[in-house]
Amino acid sequence: MKIKRFIHRLFGSKQQKPSLGGTSANPSEKMQKIMAMLSATREVELTCDEVFALLDQFTELAAQGADVRKLMPLVQHHLDMCGDCREEYKVLANILQGTA
Amino acid sequence: MDKRTNEEWVADLRVGGDRQAQALEDLRAIILRGLPYAIAGRIAPNSPQSEALTEEVVQETLMRVLEYLDTFEGRSQFITWAHKIAVRAALTELRRARWREVPLPEMEASEDVDTSYRELPDEQASPEEQLSRAEMMSRVNRIIMEELTDKQRQALTAIMEGFPLEEAAQRLDTNRNALYKMLHDARLRLKKRLEKEGLTPQEALSVFEQAGK
Numbered sequence: 001m002k003i004k005r006f007i008h009r010l011f012g013s014k015q016q017k018p019s020l021g022g023t024s025a026n027p028s029e030k031m032q033k034i035m036a037m038l039s040a041t042r043e044v045e046l047t048c049d050e051v052f053a054l055l056d057q058f059t060e061l062a063a064q065g066a067d068v069r070k071l072m073p074l075v076q077h078h079l080d081m082c083g084d085c086r087e088e089y090k091v092l093a094n095i096l097q098g099t100a
Numbered sequence: 101m102d103k104r105t106n107e108e109w110v111a112d113l114r115v116g117g118d119r120q121a122q123a124l125e126d127l128r129a130i131i132l133r134g135l136p137y138a139i140a141g142r143i144a145p146n147s148p149q150s151e152a153l154t155e156e157v158v159q160e161t162l163m164r165v166l167e168y169l170d171t172f173e174g175r176s177q178f179i180t181w182a183h184k185i186a187v188r189a190a191l192t193e194l195r196r197a198r199w200r201e202v203p204l205p206e207m208e209a210s211e212d213v214d215t216s217y218r219e220l221p222d223e224q225a226s227p228e229e230q231l232s233r234a235e236m237m238s239r240v241n242r243i244i245m246e247e248l249t250d251k252q253r254q255a256l257t258a259i260m261e262g263f264p265l266e267e268a269a270q271r272l273d274t275n276r277n278a279l280y281k282m283l284h285d286a287r288l289r290l291k292k293r294l295e296k297e298g299l300t301p302q303e304a305l306s307v308f309e310q311a312g313k
Contacts, residue, residue, distance in 0.1 A: 036305060
């Protein structure tokens with residue numbers, strides 16, 4: 001009963017007061033997302049500008065079927081972490097595929 | 101004509117006069133063929149909005165190509181390089197239009213960490229699982245509050261809410277590159293602090309994955 005009361009105290013209120021992540025998504029989903037991000041975090045990562053400088057080369061190699069994860073692992077890692085750069089990569093890849 | 105070699109593209113765009121004008125015209129046509137891939141699924145194709153965006157992006161791309169021509173190192177086809185510039189310009193505009201009206205999520209700074217991350221009970225999780233999940237949330241929240249600056253927390257909140265980095269950066273008076281660096285630093289700090297407390301992100305993750313099963 002003690003545990004039940006404690007859980008009720010923790011979860012019983014419908015009023016949320018998130019200090020991170022707003023209110024629009026399940027907090028545990030956000031927590032999973034944060035932990036997944038931390039798990040993938042590396043000491044050294046390329047920035048968006050550094051990836052942008054290499055993105056044309058990377059996209060051409062990928063379009064040719066090269067193992068870019070092996071050839072350009074830091075670029076691939078950044079694309080895994082950065083939604084903006086990943087979106088740009090996907091559009092560029094589609095252009096190469098569609099206009100080749 | 102888009103069968104120029106990389107060297108020919110660079111030479112024609114540099115030379116000025118009719119040759120440059122023709123190269124710009126050819127490049128314009130190439131960029132126009134690529135832009136529908138950036139617009140698709142984001143705004144209605146052939147709409148006035150799409151036409152205005154296309155024209156703006158083409159102009160901006162041609163200007164940037166000329167401005168940054170000396171930085172082209174020939175590690176890809178010249179037109180891939182030009183498409184890359186066009187894609188960045190197009191998606192920047194599209195993100196701005198899409199997120200313009202959305203306020204940056206406010207992070208509520210709270211010392212009362214125990215009240216954070218409350219959620220309704222997951223009926224599939226056992227009471228013990230719910231308890232360990234709540235404890236983990238409280239613990240991670242405390243670490244976030246202690247390790248990150250207000251700006252880092254706000255940026256992390258925005259990204260978790262799906263804000264594009266570019267847009268979040270603009271609202272936070274910085275740029276995308278600097279914001280990525282700031283978030284990288286934040287992630288490193290959190291990861292190291294978790295490790296210091298004898299916890300890996302994978303272990304923390306497993307608590308929530310178990311609860312979700």
